[in-house]
Amino acid sequence: MMNSVFFDHATIDRWISEDAPLLDLTSHMLEVGQQSATIEFVIRHDGIVACTEEVQRILTHCGATTQSLIASGSTVTAGDVLLCAEGPAHAILRAWKVGQNLLEYACGVARTSSKMRAEIAKHNPHIALLTTRKHAPGLRGIALKATLSAGALPHRLGLSETILIFPQHIALLGGWDQLKQMLTKKKPGFAEKKIVIEAESVEQAYQAIEAGADVIQFDKVDPNQLQQWVSVLRADWPSGVFLAAGGINVNNVGQYAQTGVDGLVTSSLHYAAPADIGVRIQPK
Known part of the structure; x- marks a missing residue:
């Protein structure tokens, strides 16, 4: 597993609080936060995986549990599920966009790095x-x-x-x-x-x-x-x-x-x- 770069707990929490510092107002209004839910992050093209371990930590900090994960450095094809997790919907929804944004940036950089190499x-x-x-x-x-x-x-x-x-x-x-x-x-x-x-x-x-x-x-x-x-x-x-x-x-x-x-x-x-x-x- 490619997890050699250190990210402290404060960094993970800062990423989360930047997007949802107090609460997810939409989930609160719709009253969907307490039901159980699953989330899957799916790549739509071939590429190289990066930072799935950090997305796992984001989900954990929000209160969800990861079920499967493709490690950073792995080669993937279109349609592969990079990470799957489950937990209360409020945890899933709070981690959703933070995790997606992180994967889109990191996997994009990894993909171009691989092409250049x-x-x-x-x-x-x-x-x-x-x-x-x-x-x-x-x-x-x-x-x-x-x-x-x-x-x-x-x-x-x-x-x-x-x-x-x-x-x-x-x-x-x-x-x-x-x-x-x-x-x-x-x-x-x-x-x-x-x-x-x-x-x-x-x-x-x-x-x-x-x-x-x-x-x-x-x-x-x-x-x-x-x-x-x-x-x-x-x-x-x-x-x-x-x-x-x-x-x-x-x-x-x-x-x-x-x-x-x-x-x-x-x-x-x-x-x-x-x-x-x-x-x-x-x-x-």
Whole structure:
């Protein structure tokens, strides 16, 4: 079961209370809340499952009991029931839309992640598909689990875990010479970390190598141009690691997979089209 991303109880309850902070007014007016009911979440197309475990927890927190569940990371076909639960109707109805919204986002991200990985594998199965921290605030855990469920990996989960030097940092330091001086001084203290430096040209890549980079991340470089640069750079720097970032999506990932880089960094997965999830609720 793919359930490695941690969501605390407060997060689950916050999702629920965002949609129904006090009561479900419609169910209260219709007086249907106390009868027993079942709910099924059905996917209407082929795809990859993500975040069914969190939907199970939503249902549990609302007072329902899950009867069956397809684990995150599983491949499914149109018509499959991702999760089935039963309980008092007030619990089912309160969890309904929160669970559906979560599945539509997460399964949509997982489905697109799977498509991108498949396209990469056609050219080089050893290239990593890496996701960024560029998404709407509050989505990190969900986006991470969705991409992990389809085999993508995080490039960077936050500022605290990696060293990634952008042109903005170099400008604040005063230039490449100052960067080299700083890395010469400070790099031994971060021996367990890789120094990643962003470059927008082959000239900047050589400056980054001279400054002490372990990894060069190219930003928004045309794939044909990038392929030429990586070929030249690898001849001069055989131990180097190269990443491509900026504008990589499901439509052009195959082109970037042929450039010779070691990993493809993308934010596009976080904005994938949602999955089509239907919901069936019936009296029990």
